[in-house]
Amino acid sequence: RELELAHEAMLAAAPQIKARLSSNENPWGPSTAAIKAISDTAPKSFLYAGPVTMELRKAIAEMNGVSPDQVLLGAGSSELLMASLLMAGAKGKVMMAETCYISGRDAREDGATMPTIKVPLTKDYQYDLDAMDTRLSADTSLIYICNPNNPTGVMLPSAKLSSFCDAASPKSTVLVDEAYIDYAPNPATDSMVEHVRKGQNVLILRTLSKLHGFAGLRIGYALGQPATLKELRKYCSGGFTVSTTSAAAAIASFKDKAFQEMVLKNTAESKKFLYDTLKSMDYTYLPSSANFVLFPIKVKGQVLLQKMMAEGVSVRSWFFDQQNWCRVSIGTMDEMKAFKEAFAKSVS
Ligand code: PLP
Known part of the structure; x- marks a missing residue:
C-alpha cells in the first residue's frame, strides 16, 4: 500500500x-450502459444499497454457477484481499510467489507481521506449483495464486493449476486472484471457479476494475464456501461498502457484452x-x-x-x-x- x-x-x-x-x-470504460445506470439510480442514493447489492450478488452467483451465499461483495477486490490476508495471518502462514501482486506485503496494516513463505517463480516466470506443494506445511493457512500474475502477465496452464487446487485445498485455503482472468484466452475454463462449485476450500477474487473499467467505481467480489465467507466478513465490511450507484452500474456492465x-x-x-x-x-x-x-x-x-x-x-x-x-x-x-x-x- x-x-x-x-x-x-x-x-x-x-x-x-x-x-x-x-x-x-x-481507458475504454466504464460502458455507457453503466454510466446510465449510475445516473438513473443516483436520485435513490439516500437509501442504503441492500436491495441493489442483493440483486448484484444474485447476478454474480448465476453467472458463476454458485449460490448467492457463495458470493461476497467488496468495494473493489483490495478490500477482500486484505481481509483474506488478515484472516489467514491470524491462523498461520501465507504462501505466495516471490514475485506477485502482494509480494511486497508481509506486514499487516496494524504493524504486526504477517508470516509468509515466498517461493521463487520458475525460469519461465510461472508460479512454481511443484515447489509450493513441497513447501506446504501444517501451518500454511493460505496459498495466494495470482492468475494471470501481476506484474508478469504470465498465466498457469489451467489443468496444472486445477490439479494443484485439488491437491492443496484439503490442506490450506487456495486463494486464486483472478483480477485479470477476463483477458485470458478462455476465461470460463481458465478460471478456477469450478473448485468452488465442487465445494473445495478455494477462494476466488475478481474485480470489475479491469475489463469493466470500474477502478474508480470500486466493485469486487469473492467466490467461496459459505463458512469461509462468513469468517472473511469479520475482517471487512461484509459488502456494506458497496454503493447503490456502483452496484447498479455493475449489473448493467455485466449485461453489456x-x-x-x-x-x-x-x-x-x-x-x-x-x-x-x-x-x-x-x-x-x-x-x-x-x-x-x-x-x-x-x-x-x-x-x-x-x-x-x-x-x-x-x-x-x-x-x-x-x-x-x-x-x-x-x-x-x-x-x-x-x-x-x-x-x-x-x-x-
Ligand atoms: N489483484 C490484482 C492482481 C491487482 O492487480 C489489483 C489491482 O490492480 C487488485 C487485486 C485490486 O484491484 P481492485 O481493488 O481495484 O479490485
Missing part, C-alpha cells in the same frame, strides 16, 4: 500526464502495437495474458520512470531475477504512441 500511495502522490504531482500506463486501468468485446479487441490491438514497438527497439517482453506487459530494461527502474514521467507517461518498474523490469499498462492507441515516443527519448 505504501508503494501505491507513493505512486499516487507522484501522479498527483505530475505536471501533465499524456498517458497513465501505471495502474492497469481500462458488446462493450466487453470492444475492450478486448482494443486491448489486443494496443498490445500488438506495444509488442511491435519493443521488438523494433530490440527489447524482449513476457507474452502477457493481461492488460499490461512486463519487459526487461537496461537501466534502473527508477531512472526510467523519472525520464518517462518527464515526458508525461507513467509506467511502473520492478527488480527481480537479477534484472530491472518495466511494466506498461495497455492504453488507447494514442497512449501507446505516446509511450513509444517517450520511451525512445528516455532510452536514447
Whole structure:
C-alpha cells in the first residue's frame, strides 16, 4: 500500500500526464450502459444499497454457477484481499510467489507481521506449483495464486493449476486472484471457479476494475464456501461498502457484452502495437495474458520512470531475477504512441 500511495502522490504531482500506463486501468470504460445506470439510480442514493447489492450478488452467483451465499461483495477486490490476508495471518502462514501482486506485503496494516513463505517463480516466470506443494506445511493457512500474475502477465496452464487446487485445498485455503482472468484466452475454463462449485476450500477474487473499467467505481467480489465467507466478513465490511450507484452500474456492465468485446479487441490491438514497438527497439517482453506487459530494461527502474514521467507517461518498474523490469499498462492507441515516443527519448 505504501508503494501505491507513493505512486499516487507522484501522479498527483505530475505536471501533465499524456498517458497513465501505471495502474492497469481500462481507458475504454466504464460502458455507457453503466454510466446510465449510475445516473438513473443516483436520485435513490439516500437509501442504503441492500436491495441493489442483493440483486448484484444474485447476478454474480448465476453467472458463476454458485449460490448467492457463495458470493461476497467488496468495494473493489483490495478490500477482500486484505481481509483474506488478515484472516489467514491470524491462523498461520501465507504462501505466495516471490514475485506477485502482494509480494511486497508481509506486514499487516496494524504493524504486526504477517508470516509468509515466498517461493521463487520458475525460469519461465510461472508460479512454481511443484515447489509450493513441497513447501506446504501444517501451518500454511493460505496459498495466494495470482492468475494471470501481476506484474508478469504470465498465466498457469489451467489443468496444472486445477490439479494443484485439488491437491492443496484439503490442506490450506487456495486463494486464486483472478483480477485479470477476463483477458485470458478462455476465461470460463481458465478460471478456477469450478473448485468452488465442487465445494473445495478455494477462494476466488475478481474485480470489475479491469475489463469493466470500474477502478474508480470500486466493485469486487469473492467466490467461496459459505463458512469461509462468513469468517472473511469479520475482517471487512461484509459488502456494506458497496454503493447503490456502483452496484447498479455493475449489473448493467455485466449485461453489456458488446462493450466487453470492444475492450478486448482494443486491448489486443494496443498490445500488438506495444509488442511491435519493443521488438523494433530490440527489447524482449513476457507474452502477457493481461492488460499490461512486463519487459526487461537496461537501466534502473527508477531512472526510467523519472525520464518517462518527464515526458508525461507513467509506467511502473520492478527488480527481480537479477534484472530491472518495466511494466506498461495497455492504453488507447494514442497512449501507446505516446509511450513509444517517450520511451525512445528516455532510452536514447
Ligand atoms: N489483484 C490484482 C492482481 C491487482 O492487480 C489489483 C489491482 O490492480 C487488485 C487485486 C485490486 O484491484 P481492485 O481493488 O481495484 O479490485
